Amino acid sequence: MQSFHKTKKRIQQAALIILLTISFGNVRAQSATEQPESKATWIWYPGDYEIWLSNQMQNRRTDRGSFFPVFWKMDNHFVLMDFHKTYTLQKPEEVHIYAEGKYNVKLDGKLFEGTPSIITVPAGKHKINIKVYSLATVPAIFVKGSTIVSDTSWLLTYEDKEWIDETGKTSDVSATQWVKAGSGNFNDPNILPSQFKLATRPQSPISVAKEGDASLMDFGKETFGYIHLHGIKGKGKINIIYGESKEEANSDSEAITLDRLYFDHEVNTDSILPLSKAFRYIKLETSDGITVDSVSMLYEYADIKDKGSFRCSDTLINKIYDVAKYTLHLNTREFFIDGIKRDRWVWSGDAYQSYLMNYYLMNDNETVKRTIYALRGKDPVTSHINTIMDYTFYWFLSIYDYYMYSGDTSFIKQNYPRMKTLMDFCLSRRNKDGLMEGQPGDWIFIDWANGLSKKGEVSFEQMLFCRSLETMALCAKINNDVKDVNVYTNLAKDVKQKLFDYYWNDQKKALVHSRINGVATQNVTRYANMFGIFFNYFTPKQEQEIKTSVLLNNSVQKITTPYMRFYELEALCALGDQQLVLKEMKDYWGGMLKLGATSFWEEYDPSKHGAENYAMYGRAFGKSLCHAWGASPIYLLGKYYLGVSPTSPGYATYNVQPSLGGLKWMEGTVPTPHGNIRLRCDQTTIRIKASEGEGTLRLKSKTVPKGNHMKLKKLNNDLYEINIQPNVEYTITYKTL
Secondary structure, X not given: OHHHOOOOOHHHHHHHHHHHHHHHOOHHHHOHHHOOOOOOOOEEOXXXXXXXXXXXXXXXXXXXXXXXXXXXXXXXXXXXEEEEEEEEXXXXXXXXXXXXXXXXXXXXXXXXXXXXXXXXXXXXXXXXXXXXXXXXXXXXXXXEOOOOXXXXXXXXXXXXXXXXXXXXXXXXXXXXXXXEOEEOOOOOOOOOHHHOOOEEEEEOOOEEEEEOOEEEEEEEEEEEEEEEEEEEEEEEEEEEEEEOOHXXXXXXXXXXXXXXXXXXXXXXXXXXXXXXXXXXXXXXXXXXXXXXXXEEEEEEEOOOOOOOEEEEOOHHHHXXXXXXXXXXXXXXXXXXXXXXXXXXXXXXXXXXXXXXXXXXXXXXXXXXXXXXXXXXXXXXXXXXXXXXXXXXXXXXXXXXXXXXXXXXXXXXXXXXXXXXXXXXXXXXXXXXXXXXXXXXXXXXXXXXXXXXXXOOEEHXXXXXXXXXXXXXXXXXXXXXXXXXXXXXHHHHHHHHHHHXXXXXEOOOOEEOOEEXXXXXXXXXXXXXXXXXXXXXXXXXXXXXXXXXXXXXXXXOOOOOXXXXXXXXXXXXXXXXXHHXXXXXHHHHHHHHHHOOOOOOOOOOOOOOOHHHHHOEOOEOOOOOOOEHHHHOHHHHHHHHHOOEEEOOHHHOEEEEOOOOOOOOEEEEEEEEOOEEEEEEEEOOEEEEEEOXXXXXXEEEOOOOOEEOOOOEEEOOOOEEEEEEOOOOOEEEEOOOO
């Protein structure tokens, strides 16, 4: 969604369209991933490893000790894969071959005997084929010579589509569809992709309270990992009750996760439990005849370093930022998951927000790509992603965002066929008016909100549908698919027109929530209205009307999840109300901190008290107290306070529009594909330095800004633009309005 967010000047929006049109015509020059590679890495069919790994991860979920699988169709990897590449060598070359699975090797169509791990390729032009079969893991290869290496330029297929006649002659014409290989960060031939594990490190509880045969242990804050039992002696039962709160750990009957162990013979051992869990507290109970000397844990984490940062004059905002970082890191595992206690699944709506936060903190493309691949799965499409209509649309938006933040054209090209078949599925489910309406098997989620109607044609779904069609048009342009550029553009225009024809209510000065049986309801909700602001769908007059009639109107149903609170505050930021948003962040996220939160929650309602804060889904402790969508201040502070965002793929061009929003000073770093943009801003001075791209710094000042190396342009009485070149440190003085 980031690439579509509104700027305050329409001229800038027009410039962005021009920049995107230019960039689409020259995308290959901007994509580092499409340059010739020389470093060997493990390769596989694109998306297969990601699907396999997500199957491993998502099927670790338990609920009170019971296996708890996902609600949707699970795909699997192709079990037989043919890899090939043609090389021209100046001299003979020894090549080492590694594979996950049974394999054979051909050189120029001739099969080597046995299963060679080393072959010699003569000088000249030669084609290497490696065919791999693996049922349990993904067929993958690692090839390493001095110039012959496995990388994403290799071609592969899961079906040859060739035939042989009675003489043994192979067909001259093949219908085989070859694709470029997928890869990750597996660059050691001796470490198999299927052996991938997250890192761990030991931690001990900060306190232990004993009462009889039970011990309540506090690890100090929300955490995730494997319990390590030291010095188990005797035989009998051990119960471990996990809790994000002390109350949950003390509730044997209501806690979401637990382990019940039984040793039927005398033991004298240590034990690390096989499944990682989320908790802050654990209660350990032992029966007569068995004892445990002590308990620690192995904290499990994705070893991804922070590249972005934010600090300011407000200590509470700094604390909110730090806890948001910790929340995002806890939910960044093999994939971006929703919450670490209950679901531990990959949900598209949750992941979409994690991508945006990631771009301003870790800027880790590999986790983004793994998650997008895993969510999409394979053809045929039989349901919406996660069975949720809006989550399908978030998936479309996430691909274009990834392109804008990374400049990685190859990923767009690789996924375009999957985008088309998923969009075909959506188009096949439109109603007679060409709009999206829930069909049997569809989950219309939107948000957790009491009494929120999901009936009929919901305006919010049409809003996301329209943006998804626009995304398809943009990605068709990247793929030089002229026909579909026109098809998707026209479809998007049609849906957008109907959004306003069917849902805009002049009396209420807003889009209404839904139409039922072709008749618009009178109910106004926040969702479509706030998304339309940062999608730039409204006129300036409509924006101000919506701000008053919806965003600042307490009679419109309030939002209680950080999930949608994120978008509500983003809409206000897009309207330039950073000062109001700063207060709201402090009240909302600060409210959780006042209640002792060490990570941010799935839902927070200030009107709830005590144990009410832990309840959800009809369960006393059903709420997640560490949920990825709670970490959104990372994104808001980076995008709308530091004010940095790309305006062409991979930060080739970008905007910087800092807004203190009531802060006395702020400083931070926004990561880009090949460096960082560093900014410090107070009420009189801005210091900025970028390592790549060409930036446009826009600021409001009572006086003409002054500084070094400045190319200054005055836009109106108090608005100025300054060109930012790479590797130049600018110090600019100005006077805030």
